[in-house]
Amino acid sequence: MKERQKITRLNGISKWLSNSVSESEDKQYTHRLLKEDKNQRDIILSELILIVQKAHGDARSRLCKLAGNSLAPFGEFSESDPSEGYPERLHIQTLKGFFGEIFAGIIAENFSPFEHDDWEVPAFLFRFHPVVFQHLEFINQTGETAKNQPGRTGDDCLAFRRNIKGEIIGYLACEAKCTAKHDTDMISEAHKKASAANIKSVDIL
Known part of the structure; x- marks a missing residue:
């Protein structure tokens, strides 16, 4: 099996985040509490x-690959980079959502969920968020200020485990919520989604 480099592997994460795990009495839920040591933030930031x-x-x-060849029949339009301003021109709420998804991948690849340390996040699902890319193209053409866009539907992050043949033997569906302070309603919303009736992730394909 070809080894994939984990882009979310953080070498100094154990110094930055303390990690404690507890389990519910009925064994249905496991809770992992991560606490930041702010004195170690500068070490991890870069x-x-x-x-x-x-x-x-x-x-x-x-x-950029999707942009492909020019559709201008007479070449009167100058070509531009379709990813210009991505993601820095987007609304702060959109960026917080992206960061939450990335952090879900960091947790999956660094903290051994379900006691497995071989989880891989091959791609982040915000690459499939056309509303954001359409809005980016709009603000690039008009110069208008970015507005908050609806979040992408489905799961926030998918991680996979593979056997020695490279075949997928397990997947992890992650739901991320990024907020500046504790938000009980937001956490309840995440729990509700994680407990939905569908057995398999809607984003598997």
């Missing part, structure tokens, strides 16, 4: 920035 850049680089590359 590495975290690189992870975010790589994650968005995947979406940027896909967008």
